[in-house]
Structures are given as structure tokens and as C-alpha cells.
Amino acid sequence: MTQTLSAPTGTAVPPPARPRRVRRGRGGAVLGVVAWIVGIAFFFPVAWMVFTSLHSEQAAATNPPDLTAPLTTDGYREFFATNPWPYLINSATASVVSTALVVVLALFAGYALAIRPVRKWSDVLFFFLTTKMLPAVAGLLPVYLIAQHIGLLDNIWLMVILYTAMNLPIAVWMMHSFLAEVPVAILEAAALDGARLPTVMRRVILPIASPGIAATALICFIFAWNEMLFARVLTGVVAGTAPVFLTSFVTTQGLFLAKVCAAATAISIPVLVAGFAAQNKLVQGLSLGAVK
Structure with a gap:
């Protein structure tokens, strides 16, 4: 039997202790x-x-x-007077096409690794990660010799292939983490309704994972747009990209700082526009999987 102990008559009963309020004012300000x-x-x-x-x-x-x-604005007038449009078009072609290929391939790879995991899927992810451990300059000479042998030097489609291969590992890792957040119950309900894989991908997975897809596409686009090492060695007059064109302002006559800064600002505008346009999706996509 449980007995209730009461305080003696005339003794003040102290009020229950209140939980301490966490003082976050100073820490939040810092x-x-x-x-x-x-x-x-x-x-x-x-x-x-x-x-x-x-x-x-x-x-x-x-x-x-x-x-x-x-x-x-003399620097900008001199920059556009040098006709940068072929280089900007080449960068846009290589970046947009390679990003589209990367997103499609990474989406199906992420589905196979996260939603319908294959055997030893962790080993597959580790294999993708190991491909980023090789320094880019270490593979430059073999890639150059292969491109020279098959006649793809100074060809924009060679850059599309290279950018796709370079950005695919990180895109697979990102898509795996994003698709792992898709509720399994929704997929099971779609399977009970008789939905096949194309319908599930189009009506279930894509709407839920759209922030992650946007984040992946934006990051791959930025990487492809800013890449200069392979573009500087493997391209020339026909397939030169915007970063390659930017290096032409460094001449033996000296460094024209204002003109270089104007060219760098103009070349950075497409990336800034894409970043601001997909800002909300980027924040949502990068925060997926952050809280368990």
C-alpha cells in the first residue's frame, strides 16, 4: 500500500521547481x-x-x-568586343548536356542503391567514391592520348563525356541520400495500385525528390562550368570553353586587372543566375537527410 506523506501543519510547502530556461541570447548573438x-x-x-x-x-x-x-564599364566593353560568345556557347553546351546526363544516370543509380538496393550496395557506393580519389592531373595524359587516337581533340562532345564521368560519382552519392528519404509506404501503396517503375518514377519519386534533384543538377552544372584543367589541354579554337577564354587575358604584355575582373564577372553570371533561380530547391535538397 502506498502512503502519501504530507508536510506538517504550519510548514510551508516549497513550490515545484521550474525547469531552467536555456539562456541562448548571448550564445545566439555570438x-x-x-x-x-x-x-x-x-x-x-x-x-x-x-x-x-x-x-x-x-x-x-x-x-x-x-x-x-x-x-x-570599359572593361566590359573590351571583353564583349573580343567575341566571347563561341566560348560561352561551348561552356553552356558542355555544362547543360553533361548535367542532364548525370542527373538521369544518378537518378536510376540512386533508385537501385537506396530504394531497391542491389547486393553489396555499400561496396558500389565506395567504388564510386574511389574514382574521386585519383587527382585529375594524373589522368590527364591518358585521356589526351585516347582523345588523340580516336580523333576527339578540340571536340565539345569529348568535354560532355568527361564532365559526365567526373560529376557522376558525387551525383550518385547525393541522389542515394535524397532517395533514401522517400517514404517506403508510398512506394508500397503505388505497387499495390499496379503502378510500374516509369509511373512510380514520374508520379511518386520525382515530386518528392525534386529538391534533391535540383541541388544535384546545380552542383554538377557549377563543377562543369568552372572546370578548366581538361578544357585547357583538350580543347583549342573550336571547343574552347569560357574558363579557357578567360586565360587569354593573361598575356606577355602584363596582367590587365580590370579587364580580367570584368571577364571573370561576366563569365560568373550564368552560375549566379542558376544559383539564385534554384535557391529554395537547393536549400531544401541539401537539408534532406540532415535530421534523423
Whole structure:
């Protein structure tokens, strides 16, 4: 039998202890300040590049820089006067086509590894990871010799193949983590309704995993657009990309800083536009699987 003990008459019963409130004011402020410092540190080089591109060569070459110098768009006029459009079109072709191929291949690979796992699927993921452990420069000479032998030097479709192969491992890893978050109950319900794989992919998996697909596509597009090592060696006049064209501004006459910054800013615009357009999907996709 349980007995209830009561306090003696006349003795004040202390009130129940309240849970302590976690004081997050000071800690949150410190984290906020640190986040702002890190954000400014990452954004400062980009802002400085844009600021320098709006100056003349004389003002850009001064040390320390003259912040009061008049602004001008001469660097951008000289950049577009050199006809960069073939290089920009080549970069857009290689980046868009390779990204589309990577997303399609990674989507089916992620489905096989996450939703309908094959045998030893962890070994398969590890194999994809090991392909990124080889330095890119180590495979440059064999790729060059193969491309020369089959006649694909200075060919944009060679860059499409290379960018697809280079971005596929990381895309498979990302798609695996995204598709692993798809509820199994929805897939089982679709299977009971008689839905086949194409219908399940189109009506169930794609709507749920669309943020992850957008994040994967954006990251692969950025990697393909910014790649310069293979493009510098394997392309020339016909299939040169935007980063290759950017190196042409470094001449024996010297470094024209304002013109280089203007060219770098103009070449970065497509990536910035794509990033801002898919910003919401990118945040949702990168946060999938973060909380278990």
C-alpha cells in the first residue's frame, strides 16, 4: 500500500521547481556575429572582383587601390568586343548536356542503391567514391592520348563525356541520400495500385525528390562550368570553353586587372543566375537527410 506523506501543519510547502530556461541570447548573438564574419569573408573576393571590374586599368593597378576612382564599364566593353560568345556557347553546351546526363544516370543509380538496393550496395557506393580519389592531373595524359587516337581533340562532345564521368560519382552519392528519404509506404501503396517503375518514377519519386534533384543538377552544372584543367589541354579554337577564354587575358604584355575582373564577372553570371533561380530547391535538397 502506498502512503502519501504530507508536510506538517504550519510548514510551508516549497513550490515545484521550474525547469531552467536555456539562456541562448548571448550564445545566439555570438553565433550570429561569427556567421556574418564568415559570410563576408567568402563574399569579399567576389565583391572586390566586381568593384575592380568597374575601374580603369590605371585605377585598378594602384596599390593600395583607389576607392574614390571614377567608375567605368570599359572593361566590359573590351571583353564583349573580343567575341566571347563561341566560348560561352561551348561552356553552356558542355555544362547543360553533361548535367542532364548525370542527373538521369544518378537518378536510376540512386533508385537501385537506396530504394531497391542491389547486393553489396555499400561496396558500389565506395567504388564510386574511389574514382574521386585519383587527382585529375594524373589522368590527364591518358585521356589526351585516347582523345588523340580516336580523333576527339578540340571536340565539345569529348568535354560532355568527361564532365559526365567526373560529376557522376558525387551525383550518385547525393541522389542515394535524397532517395533514401522517400517514404517506403508510398512506394508500397503505388505497387499495390499496379503502378510500374516509369509511373512510380514520374508520379511518386520525382515530386518528392525534386529538391534533391535540383541541388544535384546545380552542383554538377557549377563543377562543369568552372572546370578548366581538361578544357585547357583538350580543347583549342573550336571547343574552347569560357574558363579557357578567360586565360587569354593573361598575356606577355602584363596582367590587365580590370579587364580580367570584368571577364571573370561576366563569365560568373550564368552560375549566379542558376544559383539564385534554384535557391529554395537547393536549400531544401541539401537539408534532406540532415535530421534523423
